[in-house]
Amino acid sequence: MAESKSIKQKLSFRVEPRLNEPPAWYPSVVSFGAIIVALILGGVLISLAGGDPFRSYQHIAKASFGDTGVLSDTIVKATPIILAALACSVAFRMKLWNIGAEGQFIMGAFGASAIVLAPVLPAETSRWIFIPVMMIAGMAAGAVWGFIPGYLKAKFNVSEIISSLMLNYVAIAWVNFWIFGVWTEGGFQMSPKFPDGAWLPRLADYAKAFPIFRGLTTHLGLVIGIVAAIIIWFIIFRSRWGYEIRLIGDNPHAAQYAGINITKNTILVMMLSGALAGLGGMSEIAGVVHRLQTAPIAAGYGFTGIIVAWLAKLNPLAIIFVSVLFGALILAGREIQPSGIPKMIQGIILVCLIASDFLLRYRIRIVRGEE
Numbered sequence: 001m002a003e004s005k006s007i008k009q010k011l012s013f014r015v016e017p018r019l020n021e022p023p024a025w026y027p028s029v030v031s032f033g034a035i036i037v038a039l040i041l042g043g044v045l046i047s048l049a050g051g052d053p054f055r056s057y058q059h060i061a062k063a064s065f066g067d068t069g070v071l072s073d074t075i076v077k078a079t080p081i082i083l084a085a086l087a088c089s090v091a092f093r094m095k096l097w098n099i100g101a102e103g104q105f106i107m108g109a110f111g112a113s114a115i116v117l118a119p120v121l122p123a124e125t126s127r128w129i130f131i132p133v134m135m136i137a138g139m140a141a142g143a144v145w146g147f148i149p150g151y152l153k154a155k156f157n158v159s160e161i162i163s164s165l166m167l168n169y170v171a172i173a174w175v176n177f178w179i180f181g182v183w184t185e186g187g188f189q190m191s192p193k194f195p196d197g198a199w200l201p202r203l204a205d206y207a208k209a210f211p212i213f214r215g216l217t218t219h220l221g222l223v224i225g226i227v228a229a230i231i232i233w234f235i236i237f238r239s240r241w242g243y244e245i246r247l248i249g250d251n252p253h254a255a256q257y258a259g260i261n262i263t264k265n266t267i268l269v270m271m272l273s274g275a276l277a278g279l280g281g282m283s284e285i286a287g288v289v290h291r292l293q294t295a296p297i298a299a300g301y302g303f304t305g306i307i308v309a310w311l312a313k314l315n316p317l318a319i320i321f322v323s324v325l326f327g328a329l330i331l332a333g334r335e336i337q338p339s340g341i342p343k344m345i346q347g348i349i350l351v352c353l354i355a356s357d358f359l360l361r362y363r364i365r366i367v368r369g370e371e
Contacts, residue, residue, distance in 0.1 A: 012367045018360075027313055027360060034356035035311070035349060042345040049341065056341075064328030072203065072216040076288060078327030080105070082225035082320055083280030084305030086232050087142075089314040091160075091273040093236060094249040098270060100149060100164025101277040102302025103171035104142040108278025109285040110175050111141025113191065113292035116198045117183045123195040130197045134282055135224070142278015143271040145171065150270025154263040160270070168302070176294055183292060190293040200287035221283030226320060228276060233316040245269060277302060300343075304330070307350045 043053030064074045084101050091098035112134040115121055120137075121130060145167060152158035176189070183191040203216035236242040248255040248262055256262055284297060308326055312318035326346070333342025 010368070014365045014367050015362050016365055018363050022360060030356045030359050031311060031313065031353065034352040038345070038349040038352040041348050041352075042341075045344055045348075046341060051341075060329060060332040063332035068212075069215055070331070072218045074324060074327045074331050075218045075222055076327075077330050078323040079219070079221040079225050079287065080280040080284045080301045081304055081308055081323040081326055082222075083228060083276050083283060084301045085308035085312065085319045085323055086225075086228055086305075086316055087273045087276035087280070087302075088305045088309040089312070089316060089319060090232060090236070090245075090276065091269055092309055093314050094245045094265070094269050095252075096150075096153070096266065096269060096273070097161045098146070098149070098164050098273050099161050099306070100145065100167050100302070101273070101305050102300070103164070103168035104145040104274040104277035105281040105284075105302045106168075106171040106175055106297055107145040107274075108138035108142040108281030109289075109292060109297045110171075110178070110281075111278060112138035112282035112285050113183075113194075116194050117191055117292065123197070125197055127197040127199070127201070131200065131220075131286065134198065134286055135279060138278045138282030138285075139275040140278070142281065143275040145278070146270040146272070146274020147267060150267040153270070154266040172294065175292065175297075179292055179294060185291075191291050193291045194286070198286060199290055200283065202287070219283075219287035221287040224279065224283055225323075228279065229316040229320055232276070236316065277305075280305075304346065307346055307353070310350065310353045 039057070043057070046053040046056050063070060065071055084105055087101045087104065088098060115130070115134045115137050116123075121133060146164075148167060149158070149160045149163035152163050153160045179189055179191055185192045200220040202219040203210075203213040207214040207216075234242075236245065244255065244260050244265060247258070248260060248265055252262060280301065281297065284301070285292065289297060304326055308319055308322045312322045329342055329345065333345075
């Protein structure tokens with residue numbers, strides 16, 4: 001009688017590089033899954049801190065979208081994030097890791113403030129002259145702050161990560177010099193308040209004509225952010241320069257072979273990135289703070305922009321909606337204790353998003369073997 005041999009099935013997992021691009025829907029599903037994992041991990045942290053994660057997330061939703069007033073405040077928080085995230089997305093699209101959006105944001109606020117405080121324009125100047133000039137000055141200051149790491153990268157191959165990050169601290173020190181000395185108000189770490197003409201108009205300013213706008217703090221910066229997102233989308237996906245940016249990011253050797261000037265594009269893209277972040281600083285200074293002050297101007301918007309840009313997969317239009325979600329987290333997070341929990345949740349989301357990119361570049365295959 002023939003002996004029967006038992007065959008045992010063995011399962012193993014194999015990680016393989018993806019040879020083809022995944023389906024168009026796949027990156028969105030992976031990002032959504034990463035957010036779910038991040039929220040679960042955030043819930044665990046809230047539980048360890050002695051809180052109820054379900055009630056905490058419910059409170060975040062209610063405190064950010066519960067009525068028209070809080071929704072308006074959420075949009076105000078989202079506005080500078082939109083511009084900071086656009087700044088990061090443009091640079092990241094070309095594989096330039098601009099970590100200096102925070103400093104460029106601060107310098108944009110400084111440049112816009114200089115128009116008022118120097119003064120370049122007198123206090124009685126019309127708002128419709130003040131605002132465009134402040135926008136140009138803010139973008140110019142941010143562009144200069146982006147030019148420095150861009151030039152060092154293009155000419156001397158200096159890591160833009162280190163140089164742009166270090167310039168954040170230089171920007172803070174530079175603004176502190178002016179607000180503690182030259183432009184200080186009574187010795188405090190802030191400048192005098194701007195005249196009304198240097199304020200971005202808010203919905204509440206039109207409450208007499210439209211009573212529904214009463215108490216709403218959303219300002220013109222939102223329109224500036226949306227228009228900027230549309231322009232950047234057009235540049236990246238519908239222009240020759242955008243094609244060059246994407247080609248350099250995907251394959252710099254092919255771009256160089258095609259005759260694209262990588263050195264020039266490196267400098268220009270970093271300047272564009274800095275200009276967008278600087279525009280965010282102008283929006284915050286003219287729409288919310290109405291004076292120049294130290295670190296609270298940026299409030300971490302530059303670093304939050306990195307997370308938002310990754311979450312939106314560098315899509316300028318998706319950045320608008322993701323920024324609103326993060327604005328909600330920032331707004332409602334002020335009421336969650338301990339106060340560090342919202343920042344930790346943001347950090348967990350970023351880590352999960354970066355980790356999820358593994359699934360876009362590799363696939364996990366189940367292998368059945370016999371032993």
